[in-house]
Amino acid sequence: MKRRDSMPLLRRGELAERVGCNLETIRYYEGIGLLPHPPRSEGRHRLYDAELAKRLRFILRGRELGFSIEEIRALLAIADGGGGCAEVYALTTQHIDVVKRKIADLRKLERILSNTAARCARDASPDCPIIEALSAPRRAQ
Amino acid sequence: MKRRDSMPLLRRGELAERVGCNLETIRYYEGIGLLPHPPRSEGRHRLYDAELAKRLRFILRGRELGFSIEEIRALLAIADGGGGCAEVYALTTQHIDVVKRKIADLRKLERILSNTAARCARDASPDCPIIEALSAPRRAQ
DNA sequence: CTACAATCTGTAGCGACTACAGGATCAAGA
DNA sequence: TCTTGATCCTGTAGTCGCTACAGATTGTAG
Numbered sequence: 360m361k362r363r364d365s366m367p368l369l370r371r372g373e374l375a376e377r378v379g380c381n382l383e384t385i386r387y388y389e390g391i392g393l394l395p396h397p398p399r400s401e402g403r404h405r406l407y408d409a410e411l412a413k414r415l416r417f418i419l420r421g422r423e424l425g426f427s428i429e430e431i432r433a434l435l436a437i438a439d440g441g442g443g444c445a446e447v448y449a450l451t452t453q454h455i456d457v458v459k460r461k462i463a464d465l466r467k468l469e470r471i472l473s474n475t476a477a478r479c480a481r482d483a484s485p486d487c488p489i490i491e492a493l494s495a496p497r498r499a500q
Numbered sequence: 501m502k503r504r505d506s507m508p509l510l511r512r513g514e515l516a517e518r519v520g521c522n523l524e525t526i527r528y529y530e531g532i533g534l535l536p537h538p539p540r541s542e543g544r545h546r547l548y549d550a551e552l553a554k555r556l557r558f559i560l561r562g563r564e565l566g567f568s569i570e571e572i573r574a575l576l577a578i579a580d581g582g583g584g585c586a587e588v589y590a591l592t593t594q595h596i597d598v599v600k601r602k603i604a605d606l607r608k609l610e611r612i613l614s615n616t617a618a619r620c621a622r623d624a625s626p627d628c629p630i631i632e633a634l635s636a637p638r639r640a641q
Numbered sequence: 642c643t644a645c646a647a648t649c650t651g652t653a654g655c656g657a658c659t660a661c662a663g664g665a666t667c668a669a670g671a
Numbered sequence: 672t673c674t675t676g677a678t679c680c681t682g683t684a685g686t687c688g689c690t691a692c693a694g695a696t697t698g699t700a701g
Contacts, residue, residue, distance in 0.1 A: 370698095372647060382648090383690055391688090402697040404648055417635035424609050428688070451617045458610045465603045468565045472596045479589045493565070494558035511667095513678060523679095524659055532657090543666045545679055569657070 509547040
């Protein structure tokens with residue numbers, strides 16, 4: 360099931376392109392200890408295998424999903440330690456709450472922006488309701 | 501209409517506390533030119549009036565709502581220049597789109613997290629579906 | 642073999658703050 | 672009036688999560 364020529368050890372640039380991240384991001388993750396030091400070529404060029412690529416994808420996806428570096432570090436520690444599915448579950452559901460709160464805030468924001476924009480006459484009126492709305496002394500949600 | 505003792509010139513710490521931001525943030529905004537240099541006391545302590553407080557609240561609220569410093573700078577420039585309600589309107593509606601996209605992304609994320617979490621058995625199973633889901637090679641949104 | 646691309650290293654820069662050190666000033670109590 | 676302690680002043684360094692750069696080395700195609 361494992362085609363051995365489909366992933367013949369990638370160099371940093373190739374890996375970056377394949378997973379869709381910046382070249383330097385990989386070195387950064389290695390530097391802060393999220394990615395282990397990969398094996399090197401004769402001339403000290405990093406060589407990544409499928410396992411490292413997978414780990415990198417995990418990190419990147421986690422970042423996309425709004426996990427902080429430290430949260431991802433925790434997730435990886437659990438994964439590395441084997442077992443802890445329950446812990447991963449806890450961390451994830453906890454994160455879901457954060458996401459839900461963000462959504463709620465943004466929807467509130469959207470309402471405010473839409474309302475104020477709607478009130479804004481499209482011609483050059485002297486005092487713009489958007490400015491007034493945003494500089495209100497903290498009330499009127 | 502203007503009660504003269506309700507706001508008797510605030511010092512930096514007082515203003516920070518009143519608007520609910522960090523003390524240094526105010527100096528930072530002054531440094532990057534979002535807040536004008538305020539008048540000073542004999543001993544060079546900054547003194548803020550209601551106008552400056554309002555401007556600060558505008559900046560802070562804008563940041564909360566996800567505007568970048570440069571977007572806020574633009575908004576303020578328009579407000580300062582008087583008139584340009586149409587421009588403010590344009591900038592704002594443009595921003596509404598950004599907010600809508602953010603909401604959409606977060607909801608997608610929430611779905612993914614919820615789905616994977618739901619699939620996760622609460623006991624310590626050997627390979628956690630969340631880990632697998634997040635390190636999958638980019639497909640299965 | 643040569644050219645040129647890719648990688649190596651360390652370090653600096655980004656945005657948007659936040660914290661700190663070492664000194665000056667302010668407001669209140671004795 | 673003096674003193675004490677809180678607040679403020681300045682400049683600078685640190686934070687997070689990258690991203691970019693410079694100058695040297697290596698890998699590879701022609």
